Amino acid sequence: xKKINRxxxxxxxxxxxxxxxxxxxxxxxxxxxxxxxxxxxxxxxAMLAGAVIFLHTSLRGKYQIWEQLTSELTIPKDAKxxxxxCGHGLNLIKFAQLISPTGKVVGVDLWRSVDQSKNSRAATxxxxxxxNVQQKVSLKTxxxxxxxxGDETFNFVISSLAFHNIKPAxxxxxALQEAIRVLxxxxxxxxxxxxxxxxxxxxVLAAHNLTNIQLTSAGVNGWWTGPWxxxxxxxxxxxx
Numbered sequence: 001x002k003k004i005n006r007x008x009x010x011x012x013x014x015x016x017x018x019x020x021x022x023x024x025x026x027x028x029x030x031x032x033x034x035x036x037x038x039x040x041x042x043x044x045x046a047m048l049a050g051a052v053i054f055l056h057t058s059l060r061g062k063y064q065i066w067e068q069l070t071s072e073l074t075i076p077k078d079a080k081x082x083x084x085x086c087g088h089g090l091n092l093i094k095f096a097q098l099i100s101p102t103g104k105v106v107g108v109d110l111w112r113s114v115d116q117s118k119n120s121r122a123a124t125x126x127x128x129x130x131x132n133v134q135q136k137v138s139l140k141t142x143x144x145x146x147x148x149x150g151d152e153t154f155n156f157v158i159s160s161l162a163f164h165n166i167k168p169a170x171x172x173x174x175a176l177q178e179a180i181r182v183l184x185x186x187x188x189x190x191x192x193x194x195x196x197x198x199x200x201x202x203x204v205l206a207a208h209n210l211t212n213i214q215l216t217s218a219g220v221n222g223w224w225t226g227p228w229x230x231x232x233x234x235x236x237x238x239x240x
Contacts, residue, residue, distance in 0.1 A: 002130035005123060007088045007116035009058040009161060014051040017225070021047035050225035057231070061221030062161060065192060065231065066091055070098065073188070075156070078102040082154040084144050084179060085109055085162020087116045089124040089137070095158075096133035105137045106154075108144060115165050144175040149182045157183050158190045161231070164197060172197060176204045186240040194224065195232045202234070210236040 008014065021044045028040035075081075077100040083091050086107030096105045113119050121139055128134040142148050144159075144166060157179045166172040183189060189210065191201060198215055205213050213236045222231025 004090065004093070004127050004130055005088060005118070006059055006063075006090065007119050007123075008055065009062075009116055010114075011117040012114075013225075014054045014058075017047045017051035017054065021045075021051065053223055054225050057222060057224055061223070062192070062231070063090060064221045065218045065233070066094060066160065069190060069192075069233065070094055073156075075099065076103070079155040080153060080184075081105045081156040081158065082147075082149070082179075082182060083107045084157065084159040084175070085115075085165070086124065086139070087119055087160075087162075089127045091158060091160055092124070092128065092137050093131040093133050095156075096128075096136040097131075099136060101136060103136065105133075106149075107137065107139045108142050108147065109139075110143065111141065112165075115162070145171050145178060146174075147178045147182055151181055152184045152187075153182045155184055155187045156190065157187065158192075160192045161194065163191060163193045163201070169197070169200060173200065173204055176201060177208070180205070180208045180210065180238065183238045185238055187238050189234075189236045189238070191234040192218065192222075192231060193234070195230050198232055198234060205234075205236045209239050211239055212237045 024040045024044035024047060028037055028044065031037045075098050079099050080103065081095045083105065086092050086109050089107060092105050092107045111120050121141060124139060128137050140148060163172060163175065166175050179189060202213060202215065216233045218231040218233050
């Protein structure tokens with residue numbers, strides 16, 4: 001398989017942390033003779049560590065989370081799978097490799113580079129071709145809150161670190177309702193996201209009578225700068 005290109009989530013965040021680290025280092029070197037100047041060195045180390053942790057989660061950790069998730073799933077060879085906020089398509093590739101040509105994986109995105117660096121439909125197509133799964137995958141440019149699919153179309157609806165980018169809360173709720181609408185009875189929802197809005201997610205799922213609602217922490221691989229900004233995994237099943 002040819003090289004797959006991965007984008008960096010929220011690319012401005014690690015850049016800001018690195019710049020803050022360099023500024024703190026500059027002030028420490030320039031004013032190190034002053035009392036408490038050493039605090040700048042601690043700040044520089046903390047900012048650099050935050051950037052390194054963020055980049056690990058973006059470029060490696062989140063994919064390890066999905067490796068674990070997919071290893072625990074039973075996916076029919078003819079499954080229909082929808083990936084909301086598919087980005088560069090790493091999960092599209094992963095799921096496409098688990099199904100036969102009778103199955104289908106569909107990726108939806110608005111392709112915004114502010115959410116992921118160099119995020120574009122063309123970049124995703126290039127990755128699909130490199131992985132030789134383009135025949136099993138189709139892409140749609142669409143808003144997650146207004147999906148262009150019929151009711152009960154997919155066996156699985158997945159999303160990786162995309163829902164928290166939807167604002168305001170009412171639109172985020174509509175997007176989750178859309179995910180439920182296109183999910184087949186007995187189908188599974190897998191939502192991996194930062195831990196901001198999971199109470200809202202759980203309330204929407206319960207209101208739509210989804211079952212087996214489980215919320216777990218993704219662990220160290222899901223830290224964004226540190227444990228105070230962690231990734232959570234929400235799974236649920238639509239009533240048969």
